[in-house]
Amino acid sequence: MQSQAMHFKARAGAALADAGLQRGLSKVDGFAAKRAVAIRELDDLEGLRTEAAAIRDRALADLDVWIEAFEREATRRGATVLYAETGADVIKTFYTGDPESMRAVVEYAMVPVVILGGAKKGNVRDLYQDVYDAVVIAGCAGVAIGNNIWRDPDPAGITRGLAAIIHGGKSVDEALELAGQLVAS
Numbered sequence: 001m002q003s004q005a006m007h008f009k010a011r012a013g014a015a016l017a018d019a020g021l022q023r024g025l026s027k028v029d030g031f032a033a034k035r036a037v038a039i040r041e042l043d044d045l046e047g048l049r050t051e052a053a054a055i056r057d058r059a060l061a062d063l064d065v066w067i068e069a070f071e072r073e074a075t076r077r078g079a080t081v082l083y084a085e086t087g088a089d090v091i092k093t094f095y096t097g098d099p100e101s102m103r104a105v106v107e108y109a110m111v112p113v114v115i116l117g118g119a120k121k122g123n124v125r126d127l128y129q130d131v132y133d134a135v136v137i138a139g140c141a142g143v144a145i146g147n148n149i150w151r152d153p154d155p156a157g158i159t160r161g162l163a164a165i166i167h168g169g170k171s172v173d174e175a176l177e178l179a180g181q182l183v184a185s
Helices: 005-016 017-025 031-041 044-063 063-076 099-109 124-137 155-168 170-178
Strands: 091-094 112-116 143-146
Touching: 005 017, 044 063, 091 099, 099 112, 099 124, 112 124, 124 143, 124 155, 124 170, 143 155, 155 170
Parallel strands: 091 112, 112 143
Antiparallel strands: none
16 A cells, blocks of 8 residues: 555645635634633643543444444445455455446555455356456456355356456356356356
């Protein structure tokens, strides 16, 4: 991942030249003076700071719980959550269901993205279509599929079709033919 720090001055200059931002900044005139007055009016500034630090520490101690809650809610609303706790080498995520939004995930990720197979699909054509859309159209690096291979009566055939799409850019029908499932699907 490339550091964006080198672009800070240019981005800050562009932001400060923005007319909308300048209008907003003009409305905060006297902020420092108003803040000083507000602080003087507090009965116990140090107590408030101590309490705020304790809240921050509790949040950090339970950060995994907060992150999981965030992920559940974001996923429920249709977002894909990407983690990069220690600088991920690859991202495994579910296919978004449409190539355009998946391409946005791929472009944003800055590391290779592979899609998960998820629950067993109703038929091989649906599996291959998702893989084709994600890999060939959206630019995913590959797949991490289990159930849809191992639970199929012909795991080798399914794998041949997947390889044809992923490594050869073959169409769904070509992959079905290679898997020996063109008629069955």
